Amino acid sequence: MDVNFIVQHIPQYVDAAFLTLRLATIGIFLSLLLGLFCSLLIYFKIPVGRQICSLYIELSRNTPLLVQLFFLYFGLPKIGVFISSEACAIIGLTFLGGSYMAEAFRSGLNAVETSQIESGLSIGLTRLQLIRYVILPQALATSIPPLCANFIFLIKETSVFSAVALADLMYVAKDLIGLYYKTDEALLMLVIAYLIILLPISLLASFVERQVRYAGFGN
Amino acid sequence: MQDLGIRVLFEGNNLLRLFNGLLLVVELSAIAVFCSIILGICMGALMTLKNPLVKFLTRFYLEFIRIMPQLVLLFVVYFGLTRLFGIDLSGFTSAVIVFVLWGTAEMGDLVRSALISIPQHQYDSGAAIGLTKPQIFRYIIVPQTLRRLIPLAMNLTTRMIKTTSLIVLIGVVEMMKTGQQIIEANRYTAPSAALWIYGTIFILYFILCYPVSLAAQALEERWKN
Secondary structure, eight states, rough: OOOOHHHHHHHHHHHHHHHHHHHHHHHHHHHHHHHHHHHHHHHHOOTHHHHHHHHHHHHHTTTOOOHHHHHHHHIIGGGHHHHHHHHHHHHHHHHHHHHHHHHHHHHHTTSSSHHHHHHHHHOOOOOIIIIIIEEEHHHHHHHHHHHHHHHHHHHHGGGGGGTTTTOOHHHHHHHHHHHHHHHHHHHHHHHHHHHHHHHHHHHHHHHHHHHHHHHTTTT | OHHHHHHHHHHHHHHHHHHHHHHHHHHHHHHHHHHHHHHHHHHHHHOOOOOOOHHHHHHHHHHHHHHOHHHHHHHHHIIIHHHHOOOOHHHHHHHHHHHHHHHHHHHHHHHHHHHSSHHHHHHHHHHHTTHHHHHHHHIIIHHHHHHHHHEEEEEEEHHHHGGGGGGGGTTOOOOHHHHHHHHHHTTTOOOTHHHHHHHHHHHHHHHHHHHHHHOOOOOOOHHHO
């Protein structure tokens, strides 16, 4: 184990980790929006929109991110749609994450009792008010545990970004192995880097989950 | 330009080669799922034990495997083991090892949660009507656990099938790699082949996973108490 080598290459890993985190944050934010939008369309049974969303969810949930990325990055340019690798990574992550988020929101929405909605309507709330003040707060509280699980899942999925030429953690590790044959050191740093990123998030997620369970909205 | 691309799919035995890649994906998933179910059940049973050491070890194993992206695990086994211990594993073998390790952890957690979700009174009622311990397990606990477990295990199966796409990155010649070879071979005669080949692979993965997730959904609905 070459400690000097490790110390020397920490900055590279830090840069890569920030790239991973930046792309993951944008991707997660966009997939939250997409997921919320889809789940509301399905929940309120909007014609056409609902079918499109269901189709999208099934397509995205049943195919791997790597294949989606390859299609976006290598396939689409052939019909004249050129996407940079960063944009491609964000689009891919959003395409994948949107459906998982939609499912998480859907389980929350379905958990809201019909009596809540009827009570809201009977005191004269408009549909938007009903969504804003009655349905969403309760649904979100139930959705938080699966949403947290999705955050972690999506951050883990970013590890395939190296396949579309982004200098993420995997890419740096592969690079160091290829350049210097320092396999052990590169892999050790890779594992540690992911632990540093994911362990706090995972701990935070289980903490939030417990808090929400205590909150026990509506029960 | 587009009709040039789709032609590649049906040329020679290209389609057959893609299917061979698909078979490899199925084979890997089948081995991984089979081993994970068996080991996962043992793991789940271990996790319900009260022994603090067992609890700590299983918990640590589960959390570590869960937190690492599968691709990282693949790299660690494929490149790391070779370097550290001089074991020369093929990509496929490393993939099997990683998938079984991962599947065992996930499956173990599913088994654990299914086991502890059976309320205590089910055991007590069984004992009260004079069933022996094996009988309680055979007729009361196992059927209920299975009903909770099977849909979740099927979801895990689709996740495993999807994750097999990563093995191309440790150099296993499966569906993606075959697709790349076909694209490379036709680079000049059919430049738009990439769109069609990757589109086909996308659809093939969908065809593979969709029935399993549909069945999982249906079973979950049917067994909802």
